[in-house]
Amino acid sequence: SAWLRGQHEHLEGRGTEDDRRAWALEDLHNIADADLFVIFHEGGGRRGGMWVEMGYALALCKPLIAIGPHDESSNVFLALPAVTCYETWAEAKRVLQTKPNAFAKPLDNALDNGVY
Numbered sequence: 009s010a011w012l013r014g015q016h017e018h019l020e021g022r023g024t025e026d027d028r029r030a031w032a033l034e035d036l037h038n039i040a041d042a043d044l045f046v047i048f049h050e051g052g053g054r055r056g057g058m059w060v061e062m063g064y065a066l067a068l069c070k071p072l073i074a075i076g077p078h079d080e081s082s083n084v085f086l087a088l089p090a091v092t093c094y095e096t097w098a099e100a101k102r103v104l105q106t107k108p109n110a111f112a113k114p115l116d117n118a119l120d121n122g123v124y
Contacts, residue, residue: 046100049076
């Protein structure tokens with residue numbers, strides 16, 4: 009994924025409109041290709057892109073892991089059954105290492121089956 013390689017960070021207004029459009033399309037393609045979507049929301053997401061990306065992953069019925077605070081003040085979509093929340097990356101990583109297939113299955117027909 010481009011996120012892991014850090015090849016298109018949009019930092020404080022850098023990048024032309026064409027750059028930003030290309031980065032957004034690349035993000036959407038990466039999400040569509042992903043087996044699992046992980047969102048790190050500890051900082052709140054100043055520009056809101058991560059929430060758009062999470063919504064796109066939900067729409068594609070991708071399994072989701074959310075890292076960060078999970079309480080009544082959290083984004084309401086973190087409460088969906090399709091989203092597994094962990095306070096820290098260490099917790100999520102431990103589950104992924106000990107149960108590597110825990111999130112492997114795509115959530116086919118999730119809306120029809122009441123997963124969401």
